Amino acid sequence: MTAKIICAGLLAVMTLTACGEDDIILPGVREPIRPGNAEVNQALPISFAAPQLNSSWTHRNGDADHMFPQPVFSTSPTLAFAVDIGAGDSKSARITADPVVAGGIVYTLDALSRVTATTTGGAPVWSVELTPPTDSRTDASGGGLAFGGGRLFVTTGFGRLTALDPATGGTFWTQDLDAPGTSAPTVSGDLVYVVSRDSTGWAIDTADGRIRYQLGGIPSVSSFSGGAGPAVTSDLAVFPFPSGEVVGVFPQGGIQRWSQIISGDRVGEAVAAISDISGDPVIDGDRVYVGNFSGRTVALDKATGDRIWTAEEGATGPVWPAGGSLFMVNDLNELIRLDAATGTPIWRVALPDFVDNGGWLRSKRTVFAHYGPIMAGNRLVVASSDGQLRSFDPRSGALMSSIAIPGGAASTPAIANGVLYVVNKDGQLLAFR
Template structure:
């Protein structure tokens, strides 16, 4: 997968435009980005809650708080592969992970085509193209999905949120956010919570699409396609913004209770300069909120006050998984990580494949790793290099791997004992 960072593209354009001559290599020893000092890995015992049977996976992170917990998975034998539309291209990419409800798996391709697929057989139940009349197919790459109260809510790269009848695909309403908004929406308590990239969070009436209230942050420059979405539980809604600000509000009325800024980058790593975006959706676990940026920070906040409890000097681009007194995530330099939930200190870090090329002068294609999901006693990571890997949560040891045709374009989700993932070539893959 091509990981095209906006800042990197701008820098390249400036160099080409100026016709700069190639400079000689600087003297000294080259140190890989993973060679920085870190604590030795520890195989620390863990007491995981029992794996629960979850018939649905209705939104990103498995629930409105984004804390899926430990779910049951029957196996990892390929069950079906169903084409769901346009795969990744140079101009468009898939950013939505599948959601599962009512015996259907819902997907969004790279060209705004929504599909409903039978969870049992892999057959297509319906498809709806949500491209607006004024646009061409493929122009609005990006978006996400959430299910609630019989409807499928879809954010898209055109800056809109649509509600579709989950049984038929018929569009019930469309709300324009007046700005690109491709983070996955969140459904809770009769509202749809959405993000737009102009520094606004939205609460929409799920029945009509009308705006209940909004919350605002400052706008930001460079950010990542897809972005992070709001986490909601009980009275709380927590919004992440591309500026690095996280705002805690009352879900009823949107009154702002606290604000925190997640700032900082990994020293010596150029990606840390590119974006301040919150890359890992907030995860609410009890009285804590876990959230990370894309450049080198994961933090734990107090849900009631926003007070920072700890900071880990590594980033994350997917929601963390809290379980058994630990938090698990893939960090900003492609390592599967286990950290202590009480302190944020690393327990172990496991390297995942990083670059396609072995020659550092030809580093162009960086593998992307999605997840993890904690299922039946193992951590599962889906990767764009075409492998689905399983790891031991105690030690981080690799315990198994299966081919993932086409390479992953989304995080893996688990529902009804089956794992689903969307591939870069536009297929829904099922394993059970």
């Protein structure tokens, strides 16, 4: 026993002696372990089209391809009105639908499947409940909205796609998706495209709700709340699935053109291991941009699906391409600008991440969500759940202005006729002009 104690003591002395030695600093240039850490924020010039006055905003990011011209918006907006639209966020239910605007009406979906139409002046038009007769209103949450062909299309957590009369809220038809349809639908021509949470892609006739075709994706055991919806142009429909699979097909017949898997986690700092595509694909010219939540955003060739580049940045929503750059909020709650040609970061700005509500446990934290960005009025606009509508300089990322969002944002904004509409966590539609 004595010998063991002596050996242990000698080992302790040797350890302390080693700890006391001076570090040997080798000569030479210090290189970062990962190339991404070497980036330096740069204020690079950028040229993009002047803002345009648009009268409608029919999908997330404005249109079916999720690539929208820059809308007009004030550099010093003020709150014009706040009106109730139904149930807000709770422990069991969440607002996942972005507002859409068409024909002077703003359409919203609350956390419990109520659709509301409000004039752009803030007056109520109609409100309709889409909970099936056999279910309780609190049984499901989530869904999305899109407008096209004179109809309003709504997906819900009850696994249904419904076509509504935008003037009255009356139902034209309802299609059962056999699984929650929490991502937003996409309307193009005579078809509405949907991805359900069981990794099924749907193309449904806008007139009568009949199924034109279905696609089966790789199943997934986990998914991002809300999920991503399809992006569609005249010659390509891109379906994002919860597994991280992205499939490009011919829009009318559904014949597959290509398939890609967007996989991979952010090394060392991943906030989640969810493989789900978290931002709707964006089709810009001959490229498709898409990202997952765990740390990857890619540029794909539109014709072949071949990968052009991969950035080690997750995406919490669709990217916004402009002037040879991509703007996005990443998985670390940073607003970043990437070079669209290479995926290389140009600058990044930290957004508020969380607030402690007491204690060191993660469960005691309130994590903030950031919606956008949208390029509007020559600025990047981000709506946040911490209760701020922020505008940033697209050249440098510098904060240019901030205005309070009562209740905190729960949706990506929609902009029409120079007015920004956003839904807050309390279940209100807010308008800024």
